[in-house]
Amino acid sequence: MSAPTEQGLRERKKEATRQALYEAALRLALELGPDRITVDAIADLAGVSRRTFSNYFANKEEALFHGDRRRMLLLSGLVRARPAAEPPWAALTAAAAEFYAELGDLDPEWIAQSRLVRQHPSLAAAQVQTFTALERELAGEVAVRFKDQDPSGVRAKLVAATFLAVLRVSLNVWLEHPAERRFWDVARDSLAMAGEGFAAQT
């Protein structure tokens, strides 16, 4: 009737509470530090019961990284959308370029979240869950492009893992000196370096 893209009141409401919980978690984490927040507080701020929180997320970390999860779905979508003829590494790099071109240096929520992880290494563990999922996703995408040249799939997994490792390192480096260069400049250079390989270096 109204918006054709919506899947019904039910779905929308569910997504709304999930989003509310996520935002509440992020806000509290930024205000008080991620170790000083309780599930109760998050649920309160989001206007639901503690028990309902549990229906959406297994723990605070998962709520906190809901944003990451969505960003990763976006990135893997961009990779899938690249032309099938494009070589894997080029496709990944291009997808990353598109990704960061539109929200890279701009999304303050993303930066805040990343900073949070750097300052509280305990969160890193939780973040990895999401990274692992994305790595599997990307490996599958890359495998399609390698096809016959990589029957075992090792090469695809290596490419995906290396790619994400490079992005992760780039982000960390950039977060240390955000002023010097724009993030994508760091990432682009790093991807280029890794693409060339490290064996030949002094």
Added chain:
Amino acid sequence: MSAPTEQGLRERKKEATRQALYEAALRLALELGPDRITVDAIADLAGVSRRTFSNYFANKEEALFHGDRRRMLLLSGLVRARPAAEPPWAALTAAAAEFYAELGDLDPEWIAQSRLVRQHPSLAAAQVQTFTALERELAGEVAVRFKDQDPSGVRAKLVAATFLAVLRVSLNVWLEHPAERRFWDVARDSLAMAGEGFAAQT
């Protein structure tokens, strides 16, 4: 008086309980699955109180990965011991070769642990803590070798991250088909591939 290498009864006892807790945790995890074990059970099996467990490890996962931590110390030690003139990637590869040559395909405890992680992805999060520490360690080691050529340290971090990512993927791949090839053969090939870079590939 007795063994000159030991640092005294105190240290030895402490290490013994730590080891006992670690072994108890691993045994229980293998028997019951890592989600069905409690700190109580581990402490019981190790013959100490639950409270004492807390004095050694923050949680079961940390206990479970005590073995990993030690292996990583070993690997980073091997890297440090490589000749300073050796190029970084070569030094890492050589150290890994030494490492796996002596305990790679042999240590059943290590294999059991790795299998556990594969079967229960929730553990992966915990394992990353250790990997992160090692990555930092290796990055420092690599940075020494790059010296002037890498003032920002990005390159060193990239090398370390890529190196560990490759080892991780290799292990996963090998665990899927342990019979076909020996682990180090998989890892050696993978390291070679990553060393050459992925940009040039179709």
Added chain:
DNA sequence: ACCTGAAGTTGCCTGTTGCGCAACTTTGCC
């Protein structure tokens, strides 16, 4: 418009956990 079942929310409850605190025991050293 109504009805029925499925989906979502909530309160209650139980088992588990992390950790501060204060005894108590063991070890190291003089």
Added chain:
DNA sequence: GGCAAAGTTGCGCAACAGGCAACTTCAGGT
């Protein structure tokens, strides 16, 4: 032998995960 430091333990508390059973809200067929 004796004292201080280090290690162990029981107790207690706040927080957490998740099963269960009401209760409310929504969706689709009639």
